[in-house]
Amino acid sequence: MLKDIEAVLFDIDGTIFQGDRLIEGAKETIDALQAKGINIAYVSNRGNVSQQEGCNKLRLHGIKADPASLILSSTVTAFFIKKHYPQAAVWILGNKGLGEEMPRHGVLLAKKPEEADFVVITLHDEITYSELNDAFKATSMGARLIATNADKTYPNEDGAAIDVAGFIGAIEAATGRKTELVIGKPSCFMAEAALSYLQTSPASCLIVGDSLESDIGLGRMQGMKTALVLTGNASKGEAESLPARRRPDFILSSIAELRRYV
Amino acid sequence: MLKDIEAVLFDIDGTIFQGDRLIEGAKETIDALQAKGINIAYVSNRGNVSQQEGCNKLRLHGIKADPASLILSSTVTAFFIKKHYPQAAVWILGNKGLGEEMPRHGVLLAKKPEEADFVVITLHDEITYSELNDAFKATSMGARLIATNADKTYPNEDGAAIDVAGFIGAIEAATGRKTELVIGKPSCFMAEAALSYLQTSPASCLIVGDSLESDIGLGRMQGMKTALVLTGNASKGEAESLPARRRPDFILSSIAELRRYV
Numbered sequence: 284m285l286k287d288i289e290a291v292l293f294d295i296d297g298t299i300f301q302g303d304r305l306i307e308g309a310k311e312t313i314d315a316l317q318a319k320g321i322n323i324a325y326v327s328n329r330g331n332v333s334q335q336e337g338c339n340k341l342r343l344h345g346i347k348a349d350p351a352s353l354i355l356s357s358t359v360t361a362f363f364i365k366k367h368y369p370q371a372a373v374w375i376l377g378n379k380g381l382g383e384e385m386p387r388h389g390v391l392l393a394k395k396p397e398e399a400d401f402v403v404i405t406l407h408d409e410i411t412y413s414e415l416n417d418a419f420k421a422t423s424m425g426a427r428l429i430a431t432n433a434d435k436t437y438p439n440e441d442g443a444a445i446d447v448a449g450f451i452g453a454i455e456a457a458t459g460r461k462t463e464l465v466i467g468k469p470s471c472f473m474a475e476a477a478l479s480y481l482q483t484s485p486a487s488c489l490i491v492g493d494s495l496e497s498d499i500g501l502g503r504m505q506g507m508k509t510a511l512v513l514t515g516n517a518s519k520g521e522a523e524s525l526p527a528r529r530r531p532d533f534i535l536s537s538i539a540e541l542r543r544y545v
Numbered sequence: 546m547l548k549d550i551e552a553v554l555f556d557i558d559g560t561i562f563q564g565d566r567l568i569e570g571a572k573e574t575i576d577a578l579q580a581k582g583i584n585i586a587y588v589s590n591r592g593n594v595s596q597q598e599g600c601n602k603l604r605l606h607g608i609k610a611d612p613a614s615l616i617l618s619s620t621v622t623a624f625f626i627k628k629h630y631p632q633a634a635v636w637i638l639g640n641k642g643l644g645e646e647m648p649r650h651g652v653l654l655a656k657k658p659e660e661a662d663f664v665v666i667t668l669h670d671e672i673t674y675s676e677l678n679d680a681f682k683a684t685s686m687g688a689r690l691i692a693t694n695a696d697k698t699y700p701n702e703d704g705a706a707i708d709v710a711g712f713i714g715a716i717e718a719a720t721g722r723k724t725e726l727v728i729g730k731p732s733c734f735m736a737e738a739a740l741s742y743l744q745t746s747p748a749s750c751l752i753v754g755d756s757l758e759s760d761i762g763l764g765r766m767q768g769m770k771t772a773l774v775l776t777g778n779a780s781k782g783e784a785e786s787l788p789a790r791r792r793p794d795f796i797l798s799s800i801a802e803l804r805r806y807v
Contacts, residue, residue: 367733368766397788400766425758425791427731433723448723461695461710463727469689470725471629496687504630504662526659529687 284533284544285489288508290322290481292354294468294492295337296329297515298538302440305344306514308539313346315545322481323352326490328467328497330356330405330431330447331378333387354477356431356467357381360403361388363464363472364429372398374426376418376450377405381431396421404450404462405431415453422458432467438516468494469501478505491541493517499531508532510541546795546806547751550770552584552743554616556730556754557591557599559777560800564702567606568776570801575608577807584743585614588752590729590759592618592667592693592709593640595649616739618693618729619643622665623650625726625734626691634660636688638680638712639667643693658683666712666724667693677715684720694729700778730756731763740767753803755779761793770794772803 293299299309316323325348327337334350334357341348357377361384364371372393375382381403385392393399399421407414422428430451436443451462466472478485485506492498493515499522502509511522511531519534535541555561561571578585587610589599596612596619603610619639623646626633634655637644643665647654655661661683669676684690692713698705713724728734740747747768754760755777761784764771773784773793781796797803 367737370768371766425787433725451723461713461727462723463695463732465723465725475629504633506632525687 284508284510284541285321287487288321288489289487290324290483290489291316292477292481292488292490292502292507293323293325293538294490294494294498295325295327296437297493298491298498298512299325299341299346301514302438306538308537308542310345312538312542312545315542317347319545322483323348324354324477324480325352326354326468326473326477326498326501328356328432328434330360330381330467331407332357332380333383334358335383336380351480354473354480355384356473357384357405358388359472359476360429360431360466361385361390362476363466364401364403365389368400371400374399374402374418374421376402376414376454377407377431378409381405393421396426397424399426401429402426402454403429403431404447404454406437406447407450408444410450415450418454419457422454422460428454428460428462429464429466430462433462433465434467468497469504471505474501474505491535491538495522495525495529495531499529503529510535512537514538546770546772546803547583549749550583550751551749552586552745552751553578554739554743554750554752554764554769555585555587555800556752556756556760557587557589558699559755560753560760560774561587561603561608563776564700568800570799570804572607574800574804574807577804579609581807584745585610586616586739586742587614588616588730588735588739588763590618590694590696592622592643592729593669594619594642595645596620597645598642613742616735616742617646618735619646619667620650621734621738622691622693622728623647623652624738625728626663626665627651630662633662636661636664636680636683638664638676638716639669639693640671643667655683658688659686661688663691664688664716665691665693666709666716668699668709669712670706672712677712680716681719684716684722690716690722690724691726691728692724695724695727696729730759731766733767736763736767753797753800757784757787757791757793761791765791772797774799776800
């Protein structure tokens with residue numbers, strides 16, 4: 284599985300963690316890969332946290348990581364805006380992690396909703412009506428819509444909880460405007476940011492994740508090797524029922540199983 | 546108005562044409578700019594025509610143009626897919642112009658809906674139920690959605706006619722999936738394609754168009770000079786009621802008025 288592989292891209296939720304719990308063997312697998320000199324990056328559709336927050340969570344569980352190795356949809360949204368709209372002022376609808384990530388990567392934040400060129404939408408699990416309404420105001424006064432990702436739900440303690448798609452839906456329905464860009468996996472934006480961080484070619488890269496669409500989809504489309512773990516939202520049966528070109532190259536019961544190949 | 550200007554970007558519908566009718570003075574203005582050595586490109590959100598079709602329409606009215614000078618949302622969608630997803634197979638929902646544009650720029654067309662990695666949606670004014678259903682099939686079997694543009698209506702002989710947003714809505718509603726990318730103006734994708742064709746900097750570029758959001762929005766966001774013409778969908782009052790940073794630099798009754806400045 285690791286033949287000719289110089290770098291491994293790990294999804295985070297459902298691959299390394301289930302909620303706040305580290306999946307058994309995750310640390311040992313990552314340690315072993317690092318000891319072998321394999322470069323590691325983490326690619327996650329989480330748009331409501333910053334690289335620093337994501338990194339802190341890994342370190343809390345003993346995983347050696349650098350903030351720059353976290354390729355989050357918040358980070359990549361900031362990269363995109365900074366590169367393509369360097370003058371733009373942005374209004375955030377989301378948890379504070381996204382609001383931290385933007386200026387860290389050189390993106391200007393608008394001071395008032397009416398001064399925004401873009402509204403960037405992500406998950407906001409502490410949202411107030413006034414924050415929702417500010418995003419509505421910015422959008423109805425002409426700001427364009429970008430979403431870090433468009434996941435419908437994510438698993439929390441109670442089961443499926445409403446995710447970014449719900450916030451996008453609220454703003455689109457109330458303003459009649461449309462999101463013009465969704466940054467998250469499986470997009471080329473996420474893949475290119477990860478490859479640029481790793482300084483490697485897709486063919487020498489293995490992506491490991493629990494989502495057939497986000498992780499395996501990203502990897503297949505870019506020509507990476509792909510491994511599905513069964514600790515998240517896809518089953519072996521689902522993976523095997525896909526047409527050959529969408530199937531993962533490998534199926535692992537969990538990240539722990541990868542260690543055997545190191 | 547033309548001080549330090551090396552290139553002019555013209556919107557097409559509402560700026561050069563009203564329906565099939567050439568706006569008075571359009572040819573003379575373009576001829577005069579070309580005689581002065583100013584580079585010209587055309588940027589249009591029309592995603593259902595090819596560069597060749599668009600060029601033929603200009604030439605029919607005596608305007609000297611090269612197909613490559615037409616920066617259409619169909620063309621730029623093809624550029625984007627070819628660059629970022631070179632292996633992808635695409636299914637088209639739209640008039641045949643888009644289907645011609647894709648392979649011309651090196652994009653692979655899927656042979657069957659179930660083999661598509663992306664469905665690209667544009668206006669299809671001769672659509673059949675079976676074509677709509679094929680796009681539905683492709684999307685519900687996992688193809689991702691890209692739209693050339695997301696205009697809600699366009700003016701035809703009867704008034705406002707349903708445009709791309711209607712087709713996007715149909716596919717999104719029936720599949721529960723979301724469009725991840727809208728290529729058309731005022732996006733950076735259109736602006737960057739135009740600037741790359743013109744080989745010029747935004748500051749030496751004037752954009753002339755009838756839409757405050759698409760044309761003036763694109764120009765302002767990129768640091769181009771901007772001129773609104775009143776032969777399309779915006780009035781002088783609307784333009785003047787915008788905050789200063791969204792207002793056009795110049796307001797012209799029509800493209801003919803530009804000739805005075807040449």
